[in-house]
Amino acid sequence: MASSIALSPSTVPGQNQLLRSSFHGSALPPSAISLTPNKQVHHVSKTCLKITAKFDLKPPPYPLDALEPHMSRSTLEYHWGKHHRAYVDNLNRQIEGTELDELSLEDIILKTYNKGDLLPQFNNAAQIWNHDFLWESIKPGGGGKPTGELLELIERDFDSFEKFLEEFKSAAATQFGSGWAWLAYKDNTIGHPRPSEKDRKLVILKSPNAVNPLVWDYAPLLTIDVWEHAYYLDFQNRRPDYISTFISNLISWEAADLRLQKAKVEAAEKAKEKVKKKTEDSDTDSSSSESDSDSE
Amino acid sequence: MALRILSRKTATPSISGSLGSGHFRGLQTFSLPDLPYDYGALEPFINAEIMLLHHQKHHQAYITNYNKALEQLHYAINKGHASTVSKLQSAIKFNGGGHINHSIFWNNLAPIHEGGGEPPKGSLGWAIDSQFGSLEALIQRVNAEGAALQGSGWVWLALDKELKKLSVETTANQDPLVTKGSALVPLLGIDVWEHAYYLQYKNVRPDYLKNIWKVINWKYGGEIFAKEAGVVESR
Numbered sequence: 214m215a216s217s218i219a220l221s222p223s224t225v226p227g228q229n230q231l232l233r234s235s236f237h238g239s240a241l242p243p244s245a246i247s248l249t250p251n252k253q254v255h256h257v258s259k260t261c262l263k264i265t266a267k268f269d270l271k272p273p274p275y276p277l278d279a280l281e282p283h284m285s286r287s288t289l290e291y292h293w294g295k296h297h298r299a300y301v302d303n304l305n306r307q308i309e310g311t312e313l314d315e316l317s318l319e320d321i322i323l324k325t326y327n328k329g330d331l332l333p334q335f336n337n338a339a340q341i342w343n344h345d346f347l348w349e350s351i352k353p354g355g356g357g358k359p360t361g362e363l364l365e366l367i368e369r370d371f372d373s374f375e376k377f378l379e380e381f382k383s384a385a386a387t388q389f390g391s392g393w394a395w396l397a398y399k400d401n402t403i404g405h406p407r408p409s410e411k412d413r414k415l416v417i418l419k420s421p422n423a424v425n426p427l428v429w430d431y432a433p434l435l436t437i438d439v440w441e442h443a444y445y446l447d448f449q450n451r452r453p454d455y456i457s458t459f460i461s462n463l464i465s466w467e468a469a470d471l472r473l474q475k476a477k478v479e480a481a482e483k484a485k486e487k488v489k490k491k492t493e494d495s496d497t498d499s500s501s502s503e504s505d506s507d508s509e
Numbered sequence: 510m511a512l513r514i515l516s517r518k519t520a521t522p523s524i525s526g527s528l529g530s531g532h533f534r535g536l537q538t539f540s541l542p543d544l545p546y547d548y549g550a551l552e553p554f555i556n557a558e559i560m561l562l563h564h565q566k567h568h569q570a571y572i573t574n575y576n577k578a579l580e581q582l583h584y585a586i587n588k589g590h591a592s593t594v595s596k597l598q599s600a601i602k603f604n605g606g607g608h609i610n611h612s613i614f615w616n617n618l619a620p621i622h623e624g625g626g627e628p629p630k631g632s633l634g635w636a637i638d639s640q641f642g643s644l645e646a647l648i649q650r651v652n653a654e655g656a657a658l659q660g661s662g663w664v665w666l667a668l669d670k671e672l673k674k675l676s677v678e679t680t681a682n683q684d685p686l687v688t689k690g691s692a693l694v695p696l697l698g699i700d701v702w703e704h705a706y707y708l709q710y711k712n713v714r715p716d717y718l719k720n721i722w723k724v725i726n727w728k729y730g731g732e733i734f735a736k737e738a739g740v741v742e743s744r
C-alpha cells in the first residue's frame with residue numbers, strides 16, 4: 214500500500230552529502246537544461262579582492278506563453294517574473310556579506326532548514342530551488358503516462374497509475390494553505406545490512422510553504438505548486454481543476470524519468486562510498502578480526 | 510458589472526450570531542453568514558470580484574468542509590473509530606478556523622459611507638495610542654508583520670483579556686487567534702492569503718495591506734474591546 218506522508222518541519226532530516234552538491238535541476242534532457250548554473254556570477258572587486266557570488270533568476274526552458282491554454286502567459290509572467298524573481302532578489306540581499314554567501318543553493322537550504330527551526334533565509338532559498346524544479350517538471354504538450362521503469366515502480370508502489378494519480382491529486386488538494394505536493398524517490402538501502410528492492414521506493418509527499426523533500430533526504434521527481442499564486446489568475450478558487458489540468462496537460466514524465474535515473478546513480482555512488490569508507494576504517498583498525506569489521 | 514450588485518443586504522450580525530448555525534440530523538451545522546454590505550461596496554480598495562469569490566466560494570468551502578468533517582467525526586465517534594477521529598482533527602481545525610476567521614473578517618470591514626476607515630474612538634483608540642504610540646504606529650506594525658508572514662495566514666490586533674493588553678499577532682493558514690493564547694480575543698483580523706488580494710494586487714501584498722485600512726470598521730473592534738476589557742465608555 215502506497216503511503217502519502219505529510220512532511221512537517223519538525224521531522225529531523227538525515228542530511229545527504231550527494232543531494233547537497235549535485236541535485237539541482239540537471240536531470241533533464243540537454244535541450245531542457247539551461248546551461249547557466251544557478252550561481253555563476255562571481256564579482257571580484259579589485260580594490261578589496263573580496264569574492265561575492267549571487268544567484269540568478271533562471272528562466273523556464275520554454276517561452277512564457279508555451280503552456281497556454283493550460284497555464285496562461287499572465288500566470289507565468291507573475292509567477293516566474295515576479296514571485297520567483299523576488300525570492301532570488303531577497304536571498305541575494307540576505308546572504309550578501311554573510312557566511313552563506315559562499316555556499317551552493319542546496320547547502321543554504323539544508324543549513325537554514327536548521328532541523329525544522331527555520332532560519333530567515335530558508336524560505337527564499339528553498340523557494341528558488343522549488344520554482345527552478347517546477348519549471349522543469351512541466352512542458353508544453355506534457356501529461357500522459359510515464360513509461361518503462363518509472364511506470365513499473367509507480368504500479369508496484371501505488372498499485373496502478375490511476376491509483377497514483379488519485380493519491381497525488383489528493384495530496385495536492387489537501388495541503389492546507391500554501392505549499393507543494395511531490396513525487397519522490399527514497400533509497401533506504403544505504404547502510405542496510407541486507408538491502409532489498411522494497412527499500413527503494415516512490416512516495417507522495419506534501420510540504421508546507423517553502424519546505425521541500427531535500428531536507429528529508431528524498432530525491433524529488435516531480436512537483437506541483439499549490440500556493441494560490443500558482444493558479445489564482447487562471448482558476449481562482451478551483452484548486453482541483455488546476456491540479457487536474459496540470460497532471461493531464463503539463464507534467465513532464467520525461468523529466469521525472471531522467472531524475473529517477475539520476476537519483477539511482479547517486480544512491481549507488483553513495484552506497485559505494487559508504488562501503489569504501491567502511492573498508493578503509495576496518496583496514497586501519499588492523500587488530501580487529503575480520504568478522505568484527507562486518508558488524509558496525 | 511454584475512458582480513457589483515448583489516449580496517443580500519442585512520444588518521450586521523451580532524458577534525454570537527455571526528457564526529450562522531443550524532441543525533442537521535441532530536448535528537449542529539454551519540451556514541454562510543450574509544455579508545453586511547454589497548460585494549462592490551469596498552471598491553476601489555477591494556474589488557467586487559475578490560469579495561464575491563472570497564465570500565461565496567472560499568468561505569463557503571470552509572463551511573461545507575467543516576460540516577462534512579463534523580458529520581464524519583460524529584459518525585466515527587458513534588462507531589468508536591479512534592483512528593478516524595484523530596485523522597479528522599486537521600480538517601476540523603483548518604475548516605473550522607477558516608469559518609471563524611472569515612466571519613470576523615467581514616465584520617472588520619465597512620464601506621466608507623458606513624464608517625469604514627474612521628479611526629477608532631473611545632477606549633480602544635486610547636489604548637492603541639498608549640500602547641503603540643499612535644494609530645499610525647500600529648498600522649505600520651500590522652503591515653510589517655502581515656507582509657513578512659510566509660505563505661498563507663492572518664495578522665491580528667488582539668486583546669489579552671486577562672492582562673488587558675493589546676498585541677499584534679500572526680497565525681498560519683486558518684489557525685484561529687486562540688491558538689496563540691487562550692486569553693486572546695480578536696479585535697481585528699486581516700486575511701493575508703493570496704486569495705484575499707491576488708486578482709487586484711497580484712504579488713504586491715504590501716499595497717493591499719496599505720489600502721485595506723481605508724475600509725477597516727473600527728466600530729466592531731471597539732465594541733469587543735469595551736466589552737472584553739470591561740471598560741466603561743464615557744461619552
Ligand SMILES: [Fe+2]
Pocket residue numbers: 563567611700702704705
Ligand atoms: Fe480568506
